[in-house]
Amino acid sequence: MTMISKQIGMIMSLMACTCLPLMAQEVKGKVVDEAKQPVEAATVIMQTPDSTFIDAVITDSLGCFVFKEEPTCYRLIFQHLLFKTFEKENCGPDAGIITLKGQDYALNEVVVTGERPLVKADKGTLVYDAQVLSERTTASNAYESLLRLPGVMELNDELSLTGTKDMNILINGKPSSMNQDQLITLLKSTPVSQVKKIEVMYNAPAKYRIRGAAINIVLDNGKSADPFWKGEVSGNYQQFVHANGEGNINLSYTGKKLSADINYAAGYRHKDSGMGTDSHHTLHDKVYSIQQVNETEAKHWLHNVRFGLDYQLSEGNSLHTAYTGSFQTKGNTTTRSKGNYSDSESFRTSQEQMHNVNLDYTAAFGLNVGLDYTHFNSPSTQDFTNYQNTGEQHFLVEERQTIDRWNVYAGQNHDLPQGWGLNYGINFTFAREKSGQLYQLDAGTDLPVTNTDTHMQEETYNFYAGTEKSFNNQLSISLSLAGEYYRLMDYQQWAVYPTFQLSYQPSSEHIFQLGFSSDKAYPNYWELQDITSYINGYMKLKGNPYLRPSTDYTASLTYIFKGKYIANVYYSHVKDFFSQLPYQSPDELALVYQSINLDYEQNAGLSLIIPFSVGTWWTAQCMFDGSYNQDVCDKYYNISLNRSNWRGIVQMNNTFRLSSRPNLQLEYNLLYVSPTLQGIYDVSSVWKMDLGLKWTFANDKAELKIQGNDLFNTFVPDGKIDYKGQKLNMDILNINRNLSISFTYKFNGYKEKKHKKVDTSRFGY
Numbered sequence: 001m002t003m004i005s006k007q008i009g010m011i012m013s014l015m016a017c018t019c020l021p022l023m024a025q026e027v028k029g030k031v032v033d034e035a036k037q038p039v040e041a042a043t044v045i046m047q048t049p050d051s052t053f054i055d056a057v058i059t060d061s062l063g064c065f066v067f068k069e070e071p072t073c074y075r076l077i078f079q080h081l082l083f084k085t086f087e088k089e090n091c092g093p094d095a096g097i098i099t100l101k102g103q104d105y106a107l108n109e110v111v112v113t114g115e116r117p118l119v120k121a122d123k124g125t126l127v128y129d130a131q132v133l134s135e136r137t138t139a140s141n142a143y144e145s146l147l148r149l150p151g152v153m154e155l156n157d158e159l160s161l162t163g164t165k166d167m168n169i170l171i172n173g174k175p176s177s178m179n180q181d182q183l184i185t186l187l188k189s190t191p192v193s194q195v196k197k198i199e200v201m202y203n204a205p206a207k208y209r210i211r212g213a214a215i216n217i218v219l220d221n222g223k224s225a226d227p228f229w230k231g232e233v234s235g236n237y238q239q240f241v242h243a244n245g246e247g248n249i250n251l252s253y254t255g256k257k258l259s260a261d262i263n264y265a266a267g268y269r270h271k272d273s274g275m276g277t278d279s280h281h282t283l284h285d286k287v288y289s290i291q292q293v294n295e296t297e298a299k300h301w302l303h304n305v306r307f308g309l310d311y312q313l314s315e316g317n318s319l320h321t322a323y324t325g326s327f328q329t330k331g332n333t334t335t336r337s338k339g340n341y342s343d344s345e346s347f348r349t350s351q352e353q354m355h356n357v358n359l360d361y362t363a364a365f366g367l368n369v370g371l372d373y374t375h376f377n378s379p380s381t382q383d384f385t386n387y388q389n390t391g392e393q394h395f396l397v398e399e400r401q402t403i404d405r406w407n408v409y410a411g412q413n414h415d416l417p418q419g420w421g422l423n424y425g426i427n428f429t430f431a432r433e434k435s436g437q438l439y440q441l442d443a444g445t446d447l448p449v450t451n452t453d454t455h456m457q458e459e460t461y462n463f464y465a466g467t468e469k470s471f472n473n474q475l476s477i478s479l480s481l482a483g484e485y486y487r488l489m490d491y492q493q494w495a496v497y498p499t500f501q502l503s504y505q506p507s508s509e510h511i512f513q514l515g516f517s518s519d520k521a522y523p524n525y526w527e528l529q530d531i532t533s534y535i536n537g538y539m540k541l542k543g544n545p546y547l548r549p550s551t552d553y554t555a556s557l558t559y560i561f562k563g564k565y566i567a568n569v570y571y572s573h574v575k576d577f578f579s580q581l582p583y584q585s586p587d588e589l590a591l592v593y594q595s596i597n598l599d600y601e602q603n604a605g606l607s608l609i610i611p612f613s614v615g616t617w618w619t620a621q622c623m624f625d626g627s628y629n630q631d632v633c634d635k636y637y638n639i640s641l642n643r644s645n646w647r648g649i650v651q652m653n654n655t656f657r658l659s660s661r662p663n664l665q666l667e668y669n670l671l672y673v674s675p676t677l678q679g680i681y682d683v684s685s686v687w688k689m690d691l692g693l694k695w696t697f698a699n700d701k702a703e704l705k706i707q708g709n710d711l712f713n714t715f716v717p718d719g720k721i722d723y724k725g726q727k728l729n730m731d732i733l734n735i736n737r738n739l740s741i742s743f744t745y746k747f748n749g750y751k752e753k754k755h756k757k758v759d760t761s762r763f764g765y
Contacts, residue, residue, distance in 0.1 A: 027067040029095030031059050031078060038063030039100055045077040049089065065095075119150075119563055125216075126513075126560070130195035137619075137655045137667060142195050142217055143187035148653060149198060149215070150566055150609035150623060153671065159184075162607045162625045162649065163570035164202060164213035165552050166521060171217050175210045187217075195219060202556045202568075203501045203515035206464035206480035207411060207423040211497050212519035212552060227255035234744040241735055242270035242299075257312040263305065270299040274733030279538070279591060281584045282725055288589060292339035292538055295733070300331035300350075316364025321357075328352040331380070335535065341589070342537025343387045350380035366413035368425075376403040386537040393447060396440040399533075401526060405431040423480075424465040431458040433525045437532075447534075454529055461485040466499075476503045484520070486549070488528075495520065495551070511560040519552040523578055527595045535593075539582075542594045550576040550597070566609035577601035581679040583637055584726055591728070598633040598641070598679065617657050625649040631679055639724045641680060648674040663696040671715075680723045688715035688736075703744045713737040 027046070031039040044065045046054040054074065059065045073091040076098075083100035090096075120127050130145055139145045146152055151162040161167045168175060169187075197218045204214035231251045238244040246267030253260045272295070279290040308322035331350035337343065353376075360370035379400045386393040411425030436453040466480025478501040486493050497518040504512045529543040556570040580595040605627025613619045630644035650672045658664040672687040692707040719730035 027070050027074070027093050027095055029065055029076075030097045031063045031065065032097060032099055033083070034099060034101060036099075039080060039083065042078055042080040042083070042100070045079070046071075047075045047077065049073055049075055051075070119560060119566070120511075126200040126558075128198045128200070130192065130197055137653065137665075139192050141188050141192055143184055145192050145195055145198065146187065146215065146217075148621075149200065150611075150621065151568070151607055151625075152215070153649070153651065161200070161202075161213055161215070162623070163556055163568050163572075163605065164554060165572050165574055166212055166519065168204065168210045168212065168214040169217070170204075170208060170210070170214050172219055173208065173216055175208060201501075202513070202558065202570075203499050203517035203554070205423070205468070205478050205499055205501070206466050206482045206497070207413070207425065209409060209411070209425075209427050209462075209464075211482065211499070212517050212554065227253065229253050230747070232744065232746045234742065236740060236742040238738055238740040240270075240738045241272045244269055244271070246302075259310045260308065262307045265302075265304045267302045268299070269302060270297075272297050272733075272735055274735070276731040276733070277539070277591070278729040278731075279584065280727040281589055281591075282727075283586065283589055288341075290339065290341045290538055290589070292337055292341060292536060294335060294337045294536060294539075296333065296335045298331075298333040301329045303327040303329070314364070316362075318362050320360040320362075324354075324356040324358075326352075326354040337536035337538075339538070341388070344534075344536040345385050346534070346536070347383045348380055350378070352376075352378040366415075367410070368412075369410040370408075372407040372409075374403070374405045374407075376401070376405075378402075382533075384534055386534075388537055391444065393445045393537075394442040395445055395447065395449070397449075397533075398438045399436070399531075401433070401435040403431060403433045403525065405429065419470055421468045422465075423467075425463075427460075427462040427464070429458075429460040429462075431525075432456070433458070435526065435529055435531075449532055450530075452529065452531055456489060456525065456528070459485075459487045474505050477501070486520075491548070493549075509562050511558075511563075513558040513560075514556075515558075516553075516555045519554070521550045521552065521578075523547045523549070523595060527580075538589065539591045539593065542592055544595050547578055547595055548576055548597055550574050550578055564609075564611050566607075568607045569605075570607075571602075571604040573600060573602045575600050577631070579679055581681065582721070582728065583680075584728065586638060596633075596636070598631055598636070601629070601631050603627050603629040618654065619657075620652065620654045623649070623651040629676065631677065633679075636680070639726075641723075643677055643680070643723070645675070645677050647676040648672075663700075665694045667692040667694070673717075680721050680726055682720045682722070684718040684720070686715045686717045688712070698745075701746045703742075705740075705742045707740045707742075709738050709740070710736045 029044075031042050031044070033039055038059075038061065040059055040061050040063065042059045042063070042065075043056060044059065044067075045056045046067055048054060048071065054071065055067055055069070057065050057067060070093050073089065076088045076090060076095060078086045078088070078098055078100060080100060080103075082103055084103050086098065086100055088095070088098060128149060137144075137148045139148050146159065147154060153160050153162070159167060159169075195217060199216040199218065201214045201216065204210055204212065208214060208216075229251065231249070233250075234248045236246050244267070246265065248263070248265040250263045251261065274293070274295045276293045277291070279288075279292075281288045281290055304324075304326050306322065306324045308320070311319045313319060329351055331348075331352070333346075333348040333350070335344075335346040335348075337345075354374065356372070356374045358370065358372045360368070362368045379398070382397045382399070384393075384395055384397070407427070407429045409425065409427045411423065414422040416422055433456045434454070436451070437449075438451050439449045441447065441449070462482060462484045464480060464482040466478065468476070468478040470476040478499075480499045482497040482499075484495050484497065486495070497520070498516070499518065500514075500516045502514045504514075506512075527543055528545055528547055530545050531543040533541040535541060552572060552574045554570065554572045556568060558569075559567045561567075576597045577600060578595050578597045580593055583592050583594065584590075585592050605625060607623065607625040609621065609623050611619075611621040626646065626648050628644065628646055631641060633641040650670075652670045654668045656666040656668070658666055667690070669690040670687070673685060675685045676683050688710040689712060690707070690709050691711060692705065694703065694705045696703050713734045713736060716732045716734040716736050718732055719728075721728040721730075
């Protein structure tokens with residue numbers, strides 16, 4: 001090929017992504033309505049000028065259409081049920097932008113109603129229509145849409161999916177790199193109108209670079225031949241004991257090749273918490289009765305900023321880069337404790353900053369490569385005073401943590417003959433963590449503390465390969481295998497993680513899915529330090545340098561009837577399960593909180609999802625889950641542990657359409673969780689009721705929402721320990737009830753772009 005022909009080929013490939021044609025032997029165009037919005041699923045018929053049929057196509061979600069051949073001159077006929085038929089004669093490859101006029105229909109005697117399925121199966125994935133969820137609930141952002149998914153709950157400020165141990169969040173097929181708090185903040189700022197669909201995978205293939213269960217949020221990030229700016233502003237006021245608030249502004253630019261988005265959010269958090277403990281502590285064959293009441297007040301400012309650029313190099317080839325910053329400033333936490341053993345005060349000041357840069361390239365032949373760098377820094381200072389019968393103890397401690405982490409990844413997908421697919425890749429992560437504590441003890445203060453200065457280096461090498469095949473419209477299978485070498489200082493381990501998914505659909509009304517997956521969970525870096533932090537004069541927190549990752553094996557069978565009724569049978573076994581649990585020390589009067597590894601945790605259960613509706617004014621969804629849970633540890637400090645129980649969960653979400661004009665919806669949700677266990681803990685039952693009202697107006701550009709959460713203040717559990725000499729009652733102060741008022745306004749038809757998140761789940765104290 002000559003140099004000139006190569007240049008011509010490059011120019012043609014760069015222009016192929018637009019709706020307007022720049023290639024020979026193809027006819028392209030775009031169909032819009034009178035408001036210049038794309039018209040999807042319009043039929044476009046091509047004829048010769050003498051009405052001889054040539055071809056017919058359907059417009060895509062952007063209103064674009066393409067004919068693979070280009071007659072010298074031709075006639076185009078545009079048809080759509082909601083628009084008047086339009087004809088156009090043209091010559092050449094550029095059909096231009098065609099505007100269709102609306103068509104009014106009057107159905108006097110016959111009214112046809114139908115119900116779109118809530119869920120469908122696609123190659124082992126449960127696919128939920130986000131717009132159906134939006135219509136049936138008052139969900140106004142991506143996070144609230146997740147909470148309306150069958151089996152998804154918010155427990156202890158974390159998202160969970162029944163039948164799984166841990167749940168990953170993907171955005172447009174890419175893993176999230178943020179911790180739970182940052183991810184929730186992001187999803188709450190994502191309009192539900194921009195969520196195209198939500199995919200639930202109980203056994204995610206290795207090509208997603210995650211293991212175990214996952215929920216993939218697919219956003220509608222369309223391109224446009226006409227560049228435009230869009231935006232959204234929102235504000236939220238939330239009243240707990242103290243007032244909280246946040247504001248958010250999003251701007252995005254979309255062009256033919258280049259798109260950009262910038263987001264800034266600022267919020268103020270001010271919350272109280274409290275706990276009363278009644279400890280019967282056995283020390284040297286003598287029982288001490290210790291009662292303490294802790295009250296904590298925490299407040300800080302939080303700023304999040306992000307800037308992203310996407311550039312379409314050519315058809316199927318794109319480059320993405322983004323910067324994400326998170327800054328927590330003016331952090332102040334005050335904890336006061338009173339009791340018959342000690343009175344103490346703790347004043348902690350802190351700040352936190354995270355910077356992340358991501359570079360990602362996707363090629364038309366199925367290659368995806370990327371580089372991700374994160375820097376995290378979190379210094380804090382604690383001023384602690386403890387008053388006991390033996391005298392006063394006072395110290396200052398400076399705590400610090402700095403993390404630098406690099407992630408390099410590459411993946412390749414192939415479409416093989418006879419419908420087979422092949423994927424393989426690598427995912428390498430390197431992290432360096434520096435942390436420590438520096439104590440300054442007053443004269444006369446005698447505490448068993450040690451200054452620490454720790455440097456850790458972590459390496460993870462992951463290799464994966466997988467295949468998938470759809471044998472017909474009824475049967476599909478997915479297999480993948482990941483090999484991993486993990487090294488943290490002197491600890492090294494090789495591991496293999498298989499994943500299997502089989503989907504069978506004998507008819508449109510019945511879907512069966514059988515799956516198996518394996519996963520690994522890692523403790524955060526601070527838990528691995530040999531540190532001691534004092535909560536009050538009796539309670540303290542200790543790190544565990546011997547803490548190890550856990551391995552999870554999960555199997556599940558899911559049955560879906562008529563696209564909405566769901567039954568799921570599941571079993572999970574977690575080897576080396578780790579959890580932070582309290583323990584009454586046999587050597588001193590101290591209640592020690594420390595994360596430790598159990599031998600294993602396992603659970604088996606059944607969940608049922610039953611949705612129903614009454615006319616168009618009441619939509620409801622009920623979820624029932626029952627499971628058997630067991631925790632086993634042969635050496636739990638100086639005792640053995642083998643405990644089990646049955647747990648039940650009942651959830652019912654209701655949406656009432658009060659009015660169409662004005663658009664008013666009322667939501668009424670209930671959730672009950674029966675008593676359960678965690679190690680030697682017995683956790684009490686909890687329940688809550690939420691009530692919300694949403695008003696949408698100004699041509700759906702504005703939304704006002706009032707939400708009352710946990711109206712009866714009943715969703716914080718109490719804890720109890722009475723096992724082999726360990727005896728402790730924990731009464732958690734329940735101040736979870738809150739009222740929120742939020743307002744959102746979209747201008748210029750704002751469409752928000754989404755992006756890869758930054759993983760900070762293992763950072764922090």
